[in-house]
Amino acid sequence: MSRYRGGIGQWSWMFHRITGVGVLVFLCLHILDTFLIVLGPEHYNAIIAWYRHPVFRVSEVGLFACVLYHSLNGVRIILFEAWTGLVRWHRQMFYVQMAIFAVCMLPVTYLMLRPVFGR
Amino acid sequence: MATSSALSSAYGRPKPTGGLELWSWVFMRVSGLLLLVLALGHLVIMHLINSVDAIDYDFVARRYIGWFWRSYDLLMLVLAMVHGLNGLRVILDDYLHQPVQRRIAAWLLYGIGGALTALGIVAVVVFQPPSSVGVP
Structure with missing residues (x-):
């Protein structure tokens, strides 16, 4: 990965790329597993059962986090482009973005991982 | 404009001035906002x-009796694949500099990406829920 001037701008940009590629890779696999629905219940149910494995459940929380980060960061980029004056508050805006991210991910993680702990 | 170029280099891709690249730039923003609702909605x-x-199979079959969720999934699938493939193209352009490398990468990207998108469209459109589903 290229590194430029460092700081929040560079890291948020790098995470935008990493989460984007990650979601694209999952989407490609998800198309393949979903296609099995055409072949019948025995094939589709067999592959979907994988999603209930604890390792997959943790990965699904990671997928949720990637989509949420990429969405929030994308909105921040659009806001900057629409109102260039906002660049003065770029640090604060990133902190707000990450606060929203954390507030969303706490209940999401709890709800999605609850079955792993038998609740 | 000094502010906007400093901003672009720090945050997003510089806005292209015209042609296909401008359309790509606009598409990423419009599809991104739509996908924020569609993809996060799908996850929720x-x-x-x-x-x-x-x-499971019955869950999907019940969902696909009507046209609403099929249309939702179809729109999300196409927007997400084009958004993702176009994003990957922009990333690859940053790392591949020789024209021959870019050509091979583009063929692989559009070939594999196009085939997967087509496969997804076929699944959403062709799937027929068995007649037993939806009968109480």
Whole structure:
């Protein structure tokens, strides 16, 4: 990965790329597993059962986090482009973005991982 | 404009001045906002309102009796694949500099990406729920 001037701008940009590629890779696999629905219940149910494995459940929380980060960061980029004056508050805006991210991910993680702990 | 170029280099891709690249730039923003609703909505519906314990063949079959969720999935699929492939193209352009490398990468990207998108469209459009589903 290229590194430029460092700081929040560079890291948020790098995470935008990493989460984007990650979601694209999952989407490609998800198309393949979903296609099995055409072949019948025995094939589709067999592959979907994988999603209930604890390792997959943790990965699904990671997928949720990637989509949420990429969405929030994308909105921040659009806001900057629409109102260039906002660049003065770029640090604060990133902190707000990450606060929203954390507030969303706490209940999401709890709800999605609850079955792993038998609740 | 000094502010906007400093901003672009720090945050997003510089806005192209015209042609296909401008359309690509606009598409990424419009599809991104639509996908924010569609993809996050999909995750909330599948993982929070329902869960992977509830999803199976019958679940999908019941969902696909009507046209609403089929259209939702179809729109999300096409927007996400074009958005993702176009994003990967922009990333690859940063790392591949020789024209021959870019050509091979583009062929692979559009070939594999196009085939997967077509496969997804076929699944959403062709799937017929068995007649037993939906009968109480």
